[in-house]
Amino acid sequence: MRLRRSSPKTPPTSLKSEQLETFRDRPEGTVLTTDQGIPISETDNSLKAGVRGPTLLEDFHFREKMMRFDHERIPERVVHARGAGAHGYFQVYKSLEKYTQARFLTDPSLRTPVFVRFSTVGGSRGSADTVRDVRGFATKFYTPEGNFDLVGNNIPVFFIQDGIKFPDFVHAVKPEPHNEIPQASSAHDSLWDFVSLVPETAHMVMWLMSDRAIPRSYRMMEGFGVHTFRLVNAEGKAHLVKFHWKPLLGTHSLVWDESQKLSGKDPDFHRRDLWEAIENGDFPEYELGLQLIPEEDVLKYGFDLLDATKVLPEELVPVERVGKLTLDRNPDNFFAETEQVAFCVANVVPGIDFTNDPLLQARLFSYLDTQLTRLGGPNFAELPINRPVAPVHNHQQDGFGRQTIPTSRANYHPNTLGGGCPFLANPRQAFVHRQERVEGHKIRQRSKSFSDHFSQATLFYKSLSKPEQEHLVNALEFEIGKVERPEIRERVVNEVLVNVDFEVATRVARAVGVAPPKPLKKAKAGKPAKFTVETSPALSQERSPRDSIKTRKIAALVADGFAGKELAHVRKTLEAMGATVELVGPTLSPVTSLEGQQEKPLKTYVTASSVMYDAVYVPGGEKSVAALRKVPLAVDFVREAFVHCKALALSGEAAALLDAAGVSQLAPPPAKGLDGALGVIRSAKSETKGFTQLFADAIAAHRHWAREAPPPA
Structure with a gap:
């Protein structure tokens, strides 16, 4: 039987299947309501105690909206579905007891175990690693005082100011509901419709469109806590704090053409890179940086530090590097650890506290609520990957997935059957919420200090x-x-x-x-803010360290007749500097050098391309180069590396490959000696002195942007 839809002008009088409506069929003039049909007149601001006060639990519209959003995906994460994880440890350089009582930040002898999960945000579990997207950088510290979760991103700001808008934003950036297209991409109508109507997204959009959204690897990616938190010392003195992770390898990115090609050639590029680095002993390292601000300076810098769409320039408040995170062990089981790990912004330890940032306040509710559906109930903290190293004693009972077996008859407080245990902790050792005066009208309104977008x-x-x-x-x-x-x-x-x-x-x-x-x-010139900067050089990745080639991967293109003695020298020198050289040949069968030695390629021109490497090297050898010129994929290897501004090294006859690749806008190769213009290292003959060092310097520079074509006039 064919179902008829009721006319909007003649509403049905009984609850029948005809009332089911699609998103597109919703009549014009429909009023926004809760699931109970209660009309809603404001959905951009959560209910707060004063415009800069905390979000109130009685805001039933916010709770319903967020609860429904949190439970939209089963069992995949709603956001951050695709990820990779690693175990490691954190160690503070010196005691920070002046600022906090958190033991993992005050005891330099303590190695705190951690689990870190990196992720994309918008795509599903089956999407590619290298899409243009924000990256999650979530760290679980297993401290002696309980678990502390620093749940951040690789971008220091966010799209929205108030958490009540989070479902709207994510719905807009996800695939469009009528056709589930496009996957893991923000290049579609609904996202940009939202951006055009919500001006507070402007700052984050600029970051999303920048190279930060296509990182070279998780190992070369910064992390940020996004929000402003509090550090509280043993005397109760508080400082505001911004958390940063600074990768010791520097901050580097792919180029857009690379990231698109990698999505097809190796959609697991970032996962594989992290896994292989740890397996090879090249442990990723990051320094924890803090921006510390006296509480009274919350409005000092011309914007509100409680506004998650704002960054505090390092030129105004330098980042103090206080400790190091090292990732040294891959998971034993991806599902049991990386998939089942449950992060929650509300997981803090004594000495770390929240602020009234309205986006942070929403996350305190949302993360915990999400785990109830994703991990099947309230006992997800008992899963091995989530279990604290600190002892756990409470009166929580039953529920799905209970793993521990409590034996006490007393599951309430106070009690005598259990000898009064567990006792309440000493307030000086327990987590105590920072006391602050809160007053204001219950109101749905944004603070004026949040108005500059x-x-x-x-x-x-x-x-x-x-x-x-x-x-x-x-x-x-x-x-x-x-x-x-x-x-x-x-x-x-x-x-x-x-x-x-x-x-x-x-x-x-x-x-x-x-x-x-x-x-x-032009606006009338007002009184400029006392603490402002016109530019912040720290925001540019070009300031990243350029003095090491550690963990960089170099492709060496070979065929029968290559200069084997030269290759051996170049490979030995580069690997001594911490790089990896992989041979790429016509097949996986051995190739024979000029000297009669055989080498076995690790990859072929069919299974690899330049987008998988940081640099490309072609040793000399007339026969080898002649063979490579006849292989279109080998020629394209050189062309792509040149177009993507990567370091190239070609010795002797190999310089002719630039002509074959159609990128010979360089000066003619030198008749003798060396040439290193634009990061392309050429020598007149094999083993020219200084060739390898010049190549290493070019690799350390990461990219040579002078090769890029100028923008159209």
Whole structure:
């Protein structure tokens, strides 16, 4: 029997299947309600005690909205579904007892076990690692005082200011509901529709369009706690704090063309990189950095430190590096550990406390609520990967998945049957919420200190190097160019980008086919904030260390007749510096050098490409080079490495491969000696003195952006 839909003008009088409506069939003029049909007039701000006060538990609309959102996926995580994890330890350099009583931050002799989970955010478990996306950087510290979860990202700000908007944002960035397209991509109408209507997203969008959203690896990626927390010492004195993770290998990224190709050639690129590095003993290392701010300075810097869409420039408050995180062991079982690990922002230890950041307040509720569905009930903390090393004693009882077997008759407090155990802890050793005065009207309203949405987006863009700025604009052109509805493209340009940078808005408008924006009227000059910066060089990845090639992977292209003695020398030198050299040949069968020695390639031109490596090296040997020139995939290996601005080294006859690849805009190869222009190292003959060191210097530079074509006029 065919079901009829009721006309909006004649509502049905009984509950029948005809009332089932699709998202598209919702009549115009429909009023937003709760699941119980209660009309809602405000869904952008949670209910708070005063505009800068804490979120109130009685906000039933917020709780219902967040609860429904948290339980939308079973059993996959709603966000951060695709991840990789590793075990390790953290050790503080010196006691921070001046700021906190947390033992893992005050005892330099203590090695605190950790488990870290890295992840993409928007895609499903089956999506690719290298998509343009925010990356999760969540760390579980198994401290003597209980578990502390620092649940952060590789970007220091977020899209929204109030957690009540989180379901709206995630719904907008996820695949569109009518066709579940596109997977793991923000280049579609619903995300940019949301961005164009919610100006507080502007700053985060600039980060998302930057190279930060396509990291080279998890090992070369910064992490941030995003929110402003509190550190509280034993005397009750508090400081505001921003948490940072600084990778010792530096912060580096892929280029967009690489990331797209890797999604097809090796969708597990980041997972594999992390796993192999740890298996090879190249343990990823990060330093914990703190920005410490007196509580009274919360509004000192021209913005509100409780606003998660703002970054505190390091030029105003330097990052103090206080300890090191080392990841030295891969999981024994991916599901039991990486999938079942449950992070919760509410997991803090004595000496660390929350602030009234309205996004943080929402996460305190949301993470715990999510685990109840994803891990089958309230006993997920008893799973081995979540179990604290600190002893656990409480009166929690029963529930799905109970693993411990309590034997006491007393499961309540107070009691005499159990001898009064467990006793209440001494307040000086227990977690005690920081006392602060809270007063204000119950109100759904954003604080005026949260009202500036564009100045830091502009700050971020202006702080980037010219190549980074160019990549960001190219990303905007790609993403907005995928938007089908012209009115959305127009709003993004005229309501968002023009407020960030007029030149950027003009270029993007031309690229996506909308009318160029009109210049904004210059605002009257007001009194500038006392503590501001025009640019923050620390926001640019170009300032990352460039003095090491440790863990870099170099492809050596070979065929029969290659210069074996030269290859052996170059490989030995680079590997002594901590790099890895992998031979790539026509097949996996051995190839024979000029000297008659055989080498077995690890990869072939079919199974590998330059996007999987940090640099490419081609040893000399007339026969070998002649053979490589006849293999289109080998020639393309060189061409791609050149186009992606990677270090290239070609000795003797191998320089001819640049001509074959069609990228010979360099000067002719040297008749004798060396040439290293634009990160392309060429020698007139094999084993020229200084060849390998020049190549190593070029690899350490990561990219050579001068090769990139200039932007169109």
